[in-house]
Structures are given as structure tokens and as C-alpha cells.
Amino acid sequence: MARVLWAPFLAALVAVFVLLSSPVTYAEVPNAVPPKGEHNGKDVPQPIEFPHDIHAKINEINCMYCHTYARRSKVAGIPPTSKCMGCHSVIATDKPRIQKLTEYWEKRESPPWKKVHDVPDYVHFTHEKHLKRFVFDNEGMEVERVSEVCAFCHGEVKNMTVANKVKPLNMGFCVRCHEANDGPSDCWKCHK
Amino acid sequence: MSLKNILENWSQYRRGHEQGGHHEYEHMWGMAIDLNKCIGCNACSVACYAENNLAIVGKHRYSKSQAMHWMRIERYWDEPELEKAGLVTKGKTIETGASFLPMLCQQCNAATCEPVCPVAATYHTPDGLNAQVYNRCIGSRYCSNNCPYRLRYFNFWSxxxxxxxxxxxxxxxxxxxxxxxxxxxxxxxxxQRIRVAKDEAKMADRKVIDGEFQTSCQQSCPTDAIVFGDMLDPQSRVTKLWKTHQVELGKSKQSKQNPDKRGYRVLEGLNTDPCIMYLERVREV
Structure with missing residues (x-):
């Protein structure tokens, strides 16, 4: 009797499980399955509404052109205003956002950009080693496609204006990728 | 140590060195401290406070033995050998001053603190270090009670x-x-310094060079009494020192051929296999 009652329920459960575990492919980082669900962070108001889409998508500027420290240090960094002015002293000078930027530049101040992606203080994370593994030492990965690698933790920033946190960036998120890609599983590799 | 690692390699982390222990070491960080050179100036202790964000607990808590000095200088006024020679009377302070013993975590390879942690917050890393993961620690204090050297410090307060x-x-x-x-x-x-050195070595596709970085106590020691390095590197200064003084890892009693060699490890008879070798102080008798 009990078996008869349970059978349809079990079947439904199996069906749901099969549906949920249908293969999801992510090209950015081999073998890694990101955690499910929404992990959108709050909107971070920036001094200037920086359009990532115009830069990275329409004009196809490499992420590492501005976030140049990513390949050689722990942090990807925010570019100095001089880097913005390198182009924007001549490009799009009539736009209000650029005029605001020029104001900062002439006052010799940097816009007080706010951090969007932050890991807790007890976490040791280096951009350079991750880029080495997934871009420079990754066969078949061209540097031009680096945004795909960035997107694994930062989301499709290409399609955003001001960057927003869309991935959880918690321990489960890190460990999942480390397990899939044979990353170190030693606590002290990340915890400090 | 992820969950997978805990489940698969648990026995490996729990084994003592006599059972083979954790044997996939990448490095084996070790130290040698020459007590002949140590002048007990406490510079190492101060440097450790600065480097490792050690809390200053104040006089009151210090007197309750709640100080957080990871590196402490122990003073010994009694000198059994001098007493035997009739040069000092027992219980009296000798004019030659105290003997100093800088005590820091011995990074035992068969650490007594590790197997008793109920949540695996302390474990052995592939670097031969005895790690403490603060996020994991629940503060049972079992490890501290099991440490024969009393070198673990508990945060009783914020x-x-x-x-x-x-x-x-x-x-x-x-x-x-x-x-x-x-x-x-x-x-x-x-x-944190090891991590930086290893990251830099990895980025340059090379091995960590001996002497590339120093621990803060070593860096601040005015008499250069502390030598630190990788004991898996046969050319490192610390390996050579251990070899010269005929002290070996993985033993509970050293088979020294030359009794004049000064090397010893503190409480090694307890089978903890510490990674710090001390060089005995020589007094004029």
C-alpha cells in the first residue's frame, strides 16, 4: 500500500532531478558548474556611471587594457584617471559623463570609485595566478577572449553599464571550481 | 581542506610520522635557533607583534597568562650544570645572567594539537606547517590543552x-x-610571507629560492640567531645546519655520533617531531 502511494511521488522527484541536472555548459572555465540561483548584489552607485558595455562590447577593448594589474598582481585594480584621459582628452569630449571626468582630472582628483567585487578580509585571492592558469597557460585560450574568463566570477560585465555583482563569490563558489579544475584544496591556500 | 579532501584523505592527515604520516610534502619549512647567539632582546617578539596583528592585552590580562605573544622568550635562571660544578648556589641568581629560550610554535610533524581538534580547524599542510584556520575554529581549546609546549593562544576577549x-x-x-x-x-x-614567495616563484616558473624571504622574527634578530628555510631543499642553510648538528626529522631520539654537537629539539622524546632545532648554549664552567 505504502509503495503504491510513494511511487508517483518518487517518479516526480526523479523527473525533477533529471530536469535540474540537465547539462549546462559554460565555456569560460573548463569543467566548472556555477552554483544555482540568483546572487545579484546591490547596485553600487559610482561617481560616474561608467558604461562597460560601450567600452568592452561595442568598442571591444580588452578588459586587461584598463584593469592592467590583473595579470601581474593580486588585485585587478581600477585604472588611474590618466588612463581614461589618454583616450578621453579627444574622444567623446562633449558627453556629460566625460565632462565630469575631465573636471576630476583638472582638479587633480580621482573619482571616488567604489568596490563592487569584494572578498572577505580573511581570504587570500590573487588575480595573477588565476589568469596564468586560465588565460596564459591555457592552451587554445587567446588573450583577446579574456573577458570570458573574467565573466566566470564577475558575470557578463560586457553587457552592464556600471558593474554589478552577479556571482556569489563565496567559499562554495570557489571550491566548486577548484574541485572541477584540480585547484588546491588546502585551507591555507585561501584562508589567511 | 575541502569536504572531499576531508573524506578521502582523513587518515593521511591523522597519521603520525612513524606510520608514514603526511608524505606528499611540497616544502618542509624548518628553523634552527642558535641559543649561543640569542641575547634575549625580545626583538623577535616585537617583530612578531607587528607582523602578525597580535593583540596587546594589557598588564592585567598579561598577569593572567592571556598574552598573545606567538613568539616568547623564556628565561631560565637556574643552571644545573653550574650548580653541579659548585659555581652557583641553588636558588640564587647567577651573575652571568639568564639563559634564553625563544619559544614559538614548533610546527610539529606529529602535532599533538591536530588530532584532537573536533572540527579540523588545525591540520597539517603540504608545506609541513601546522595550520590554524580561524574561520573553522569553534574555540574548544582542546588543541591548546594538548600542546606540550603551551604555544597556542586563545582569544578570550575581542x-x-x-x-x-x-x-x-x-x-x-x-x-x-x-x-x-x-x-x-x-x-x-x-x-603570509611564504604565500607571497610561493606565488612569485610560481609566476616565474621556478622554485622558491632559499633566503628569498624571511620570517619576521628572523628578519629582526640582531645577532642572526634564527635560520629559516625549506628542509626538502638539500642546499638550504637550515638543512645544512641540521645536518652539521646531526639532528634529523622523524625521530624521537637522535643518534648523535659527536656529543659536542649542540643541536637538540625541545621535548622530542614526546614523539612530536618538531621542525625547530635549537643549538645549545655553551657556558664557561
Whole structure:
């Protein structure tokens, strides 16, 4: 009797499980399955509404052109205003956002950009080693496609204006990728 | 140590060195401290406070033995050998001064603190270090009670609240966390410096060079009494010192051929297999 009652329920459960575990492919980082669900962070108001889409998508500027420290240090960094002015002293000078930027530049101040992606203080994370593994030492990965690698933790920033946190960036998120890609599983590799 | 690692390699982490132990070491950080050179100046201890965000607990708590000195200088006034020679009378302070013993976590390879942790917050890393993961620690203090050297320190209070009043909080080292109430902490052999050196070596596709980095106690020692390095590297200074003084890892009793060699490890008879060798102080008798 009990078996008869349970059978349809079990079947439904199996069906749901099969549906949920249908293969999801992510090209950015081999073998890694990101955690499910929404992990959108709050909107971070920036001094200037920086359009990532115009830069990275329409004009196809490499992420590492501005976030140049990513390949050689722990942090990807925010570019100095001089880097913005390198182009924007001549490009799009009539736009209000650029005029605001020029104001900062002439006052010799940097816009007080706010951090969007932050890991807790007890976490040791280096951009350079991750880029080495997934871009420079990754066969078949061209540097031009680096945004795909960035997107694994930062989301499709290409399609955003001001960057927003869309991935959880918690321990489960890190460990999942480390397990899939044979990353170190030693606590002290990340915890400090 | 992820969950997978815990389930698969548990027995490996729990084995003592006589059963083979954890044997996939990448490095084996070790130290040699020459007590002949140690002048007991406490510079190492101060440097450790600065480097590792050690809380200043104040006189009252210090007197209750709640100080957080990962590196402490122990003083010994009695000299049994001098007493035997009739040069000192027992119980009287000798004019030659104290003997000093800098004590820091011995990073035992068969650490007694590790197997008793109920949550695996302390474990052995592939670097041969005895790690303490603050996020994992629940503060049972079992490890501290099991440490024969008493080199683990417990945060009984939220010391960060008054330890670094403004603007002193600016001196905190961002490379390691500021510990809160309820976690155990201890010397890490300056793992943040090891991490940087290893990252740099990896980026340049080379091995870590001996002497590339120093622990903060070693760096600040005015008499160069502390030598630190990788014991898996046969060319490192520390390996050579251990060899010269005929002290070996993985033994509970050293088979020294030459009794004049000064090397010894503290309480090695307890089978803890510590990674720090001390060179005995020689007195004129």
C-alpha cells in the first residue's frame, strides 16, 4: 500500500532531478558548474556611471587594457584617471559623463570609485595566478577572449553599464571550481 | 581542506610520522635557533607583534597568562650544570645572567594539537606547517590543552576593540586577518610571507629560492640567531645546519655520533617531531 502511494511521488522527484541536472555548459572555465540561483548584489552607485558595455562590447577593448594589474598582481585594480584621459582628452569630449571626468582630472582628483567585487578580509585571492592558469597557460585560450574568463566570477560585465555583482563569490563558489579544475584544496591556500 | 579532501584523505592527515604520516610534502619549512647567539632582546617578539596583528592585552590580562605573544622568550635562571660544578648556589641568581629560550610554535610533524581538534580547524599542510584556520575554529581549546609546549593562544576577549586605538589600526597587516573572540591562534611561520614567495616563484616558473624571504622574527634578530628555510631543499642553510648538528626529522631520539654537537629539539622524546632545532648554549664552567 505504502509503495503504491510513494511511487508517483518518487517518479516526480526523479523527473525533477533529471530536469535540474540537465547539462549546462559554460565555456569560460573548463569543467566548472556555477552554483544555482540568483546572487545579484546591490547596485553600487559610482561617481560616474561608467558604461562597460560601450567600452568592452561595442568598442571591444580588452578588459586587461584598463584593469592592467590583473595579470601581474593580486588585485585587478581600477585604472588611474590618466588612463581614461589618454583616450578621453579627444574622444567623446562633449558627453556629460566625460565632462565630469575631465573636471576630476583638472582638479587633480580621482573619482571616488567604489568596490563592487569584494572578498572577505580573511581570504587570500590573487588575480595573477588565476589568469596564468586560465588565460596564459591555457592552451587554445587567446588573450583577446579574456573577458570570458573574467565573466566566470564577475558575470557578463560586457553587457552592464556600471558593474554589478552577479556571482556569489563565496567559499562554495570557489571550491566548486577548484574541485572541477584540480585547484588546491588546502585551507591555507585561501584562508589567511 | 575541502569536504572531499576531508573524506578521502582523513587518515593521511591523522597519521603520525612513524606510520608514514603526511608524505606528499611540497616544502618542509624548518628553523634552527642558535641559543649561543640569542641575547634575549625580545626583538623577535616585537617583530612578531607587528607582523602578525597580535593583540596587546594589557598588564592585567598579561598577569593572567592571556598574552598573545606567538613568539616568547623564556628565561631560565637556574643552571644545573653550574650548580653541579659548585659555581652557583641553588636558588640564587647567577651573575652571568639568564639563559634564553625563544619559544614559538614548533610546527610539529606529529602535532599533538591536530588530532584532537573536533572540527579540523588545525591540520597539517603540504608545506609541513601546522595550520590554524580561524574561520573553522569553534574555540574548544582542546588543541591548546594538548600542546606540550603551551604555544597556542586563545582569544578570550575581542582584543581588537581596544588593542589598536586610532590611528594605530593603520599598522595592521592586511595579509592576515585580525582574530576575534573565541578562536585559537599561534605562530604560522609567517605564512603570509611564504604565500607571497610561493606565488612569485610560481609566476616565474621556478622554485622558491632559499633566503628569498624571511620570517619576521628572523628578519629582526640582531645577532642572526634564527635560520629559516625549506628542509626538502638539500642546499638550504637550515638543512645544512641540521645536518652539521646531526639532528634529523622523524625521530624521537637522535643518534648523535659527536656529543659536542649542540643541536637538540625541545621535548622530542614526546614523539612530536618538531621542525625547530635549537643549538645549545655553551657556558664557561
Amino acid at each position: 582584543y581588537y576593540e581596544d588593542s589598536w586605538p586610532e590611528p594605530l589600526h593603520m599598522q595592521l597587516n592586511p595579509d592576515l586577518s585580525v582574530r576575534d573572540k573565541g578562536v585559537m591562534e599561534k605562530c604560522t611561520f609567517c605564512v
